[in-house]
Amino acid sequence: GESVGLHLPTLSVQEGDNSIINCAYSNSASDYFIWYKQESGKGPQFIIDIRSNMDKRQGQRVTVLLNKTVKHLSLQIAATQPGDSAVYFCAEKATSYDKVIFGPGTSLSVIP
Amino acid sequence: NAGVTQTPKFRVLKTGQSMTLLCAQDMNHEYMYWYRQDPGMGLRLIHYSVGEGTTAKGEVPDGYNVSRLKKQNFLLGLESAAPSQTSVYFCASRPGTHGYTFGSGTRLTVV
Numbered sequence: 001g002e003s004v005g006l007h008l009p010t011l012s013v014q015e016g017d018n019s020i021i022n023c024a025y026s027n028s029a030s031d032y033f034i035w036y037k038q039e040s041g042k043g044p045q046f047i048i049d050i051r052s053n054m055d056k057r058q059g060q061r062v063t064v065l066l067n068k069t070v071k072h073l074s075l076q077i078a079a080t081q082p083g084d085s086a087v088y089f090c091a092e093k094a095t096s097y098d099k100v101i102f103g104p105g106t107s108l109s110v111i112p
Numbered sequence: 113n114a115g116v117t118q119t120p121k122f123r124v125l126k127t128g129q130s131m132t133l134l135c136a137q138d139m140n141h142e143y144m145y146w147y148r149q150d151p152g153m154g155l156r157l158i159h160y161s162v163g164e165g166t167t168a169k170g171e172v173p174d175g176y177n178v179s180r181l182k183k184q185n186f187l188l189g190l191e192s193a194a195p196s197q198t199s200v201y202f203c204a205s206r207p208g209t210h211g212y213t214f215g216s217g218t219r220l221t222v223v
Contacts, residue, residue, distance in 0.1 A: 032211075034211040034212075036211075036214075041217075042216060042217070043116075043202050043204075043214035043215050043216045043217050044155070044202070044204075044212075044214045045214070046211050046212070046213070049210065049211055089154060089155070091211070098143065098160065098162050098168070099145065099157060099160055099170065100211065100212060102154045102155045103154055104153060104154040105154050
């Protein structure tokens, strides 16, 4: 069946460095992808999304890259800050589906 | 505009007890969802609703029931709680397009 998974379950980066969190998806029908950030004790929070007609989308300090050929999604965080420490989830959705499928999450730790 | 509000935030139940978790959204979203999140795992969909008066099963529906009598509310019921239902429960809503808005979660312990 379809699935969304992450290559690295944990990631530690030095404050000020760039972070890259990767995600693989298997449903070729998925056309909408989202990244969420979940801080300890809180609900997931929307960060950025991208549709399948795009390869790259930028936000404030974050960039999402989509490679449909290899079904790969990544989240890049520039100049990582301690406040970026959280679990990051990728999610996918196909137009024909009513629900979003979440990956297992990557824990990002920022070293001061 | 409060977004998605979940009540209660914490609850301890004894095995066999019943309870209802309430999710309320004030964004006029059509779609609403209940997820559970267990340690080291992602979000697993329990039930969802595509509109007032509708419900559908997700990945892990057993032991839970839901109702969507009003568009703004989505209730999750546990008829006979089991220790395996100890988890953090998240409600989410979304409009016809775009991603979810999540509530802050309900931490449920079944002893």
